[in-house]
Amino acid sequence: MENKISQLIDEVEKVILGKREVIQMTVAALLADGHVLFEDIPGVGKTLMIQTLAKTIQGKFARVQFTPDLLPSDILGVSIFNRQTHQFEFRKGPVFTTVLLADELNRTTPRTQAALLEAMSENRVTIDNVTYELSPHFFVLATQNPIEYEGTYPLPEAQLDRFLFRLTIGYPTFSDELALMLGKKRTVTKVKQIMTEQEVASLKEKVSEVFVHESVGKYALELVQASRNHQGVVLGVSPRGAVAFIRAAKAYALTEGRQYVTPEDLQKILPAVFGHRLQLKNAHGNELEAILQQIVRRVAVPVRR
Incomplete structure (x- = not known):
């Protein structure tokens, strides 16, 4: 399928x-x-x-x-x-x-x-x-x-x-x-x-059956929280957005032919999920891409075992 x-x-x-x-x-x-x-x-x-x-x-x-x-x-x-x-x-x-x-x-x-x-x-x-x-x-x-x-x-x-x-x-x-x-x-x-x-x-x-390891789930939530705590952001990703983040990662993993989510999946879809959900302090600036990159860099990627 x-x-x-x-x-x-x-x-x-x-x-x-x-x-x-x-x-x-x-x-x-x-x-x-x-x-x-x-x-x-x-x-x-x-x-x-x-x-x-x-x-x-x-x-x-x-x-x-x-x-x-x-x-x-x-x-x-x-x-x-x-x-x-x-x-x-x-x-x-x-x-x-x-x-x-x-x-x-x-x-x-x-x-x-x-x-x-x-x-x-x-x-x-x-x-x-x-x-x-x-x-x-x-x-x-x-x-x-x-x-x-x-x-x-x-x-x-x-x-x-x-x-x-x-x-x-x-x-x-x-x-x-x-x-x-x-x-x-x-x-x-x-x-x-x-x-x-x-x-x-x-x-x-099948999307709902895609596996998310606890460490990957924690990594996703840490990325969400990093969006809320960034100094350049007024309004970060909501809890509804966090749930959507995981659901989107599961679907993306399936399009890649996998039954499990990787940290790379989360990084790949993050700009598309976070970009329109963040309200920046400098509303007229072109800082969004830089802020999204900073969020990814600031959160440690879980080590595979």
């Missing part, structure tokens, strides 16, 4: 050249029942990658372009009165899908952002006091532009904490971009289905 993970990553990489690490992290987030925030410039292939991933897992795909005038009902759904039956009927919104692309999430109002919060954290929505369950594999991949902040509504800490990873695709290498320019057009229509939703569910169960 673990071979299916490599096959899935290979299939997505046929469309998104040279970004295997980002694809692997996205797949790990899916298997960990997490969500991903892509903070990236336009035109690097975020939408294409997400559409491709949805097709490889036989998942339904929906895309919402978030704008300042978007209402909660536009994403959740709305009850409409049927004059023939004299009853209200619920029309489902785009959240009733498997993979949801929330494009430019920070361009909509806090009210609409909050409407997505229950769906992300509870896997259900409540409309007119009626609760509707979402897909068991509901997976939100949101984007925001890290450069244009005019007319945006920054995501609050509670919303950011719902995202397992914050990732950046970035520009392709010279050779990959040349192949993209001169090669055949890469489309989702040629992508093969690699997994069924049942196989995805089976892999999610």
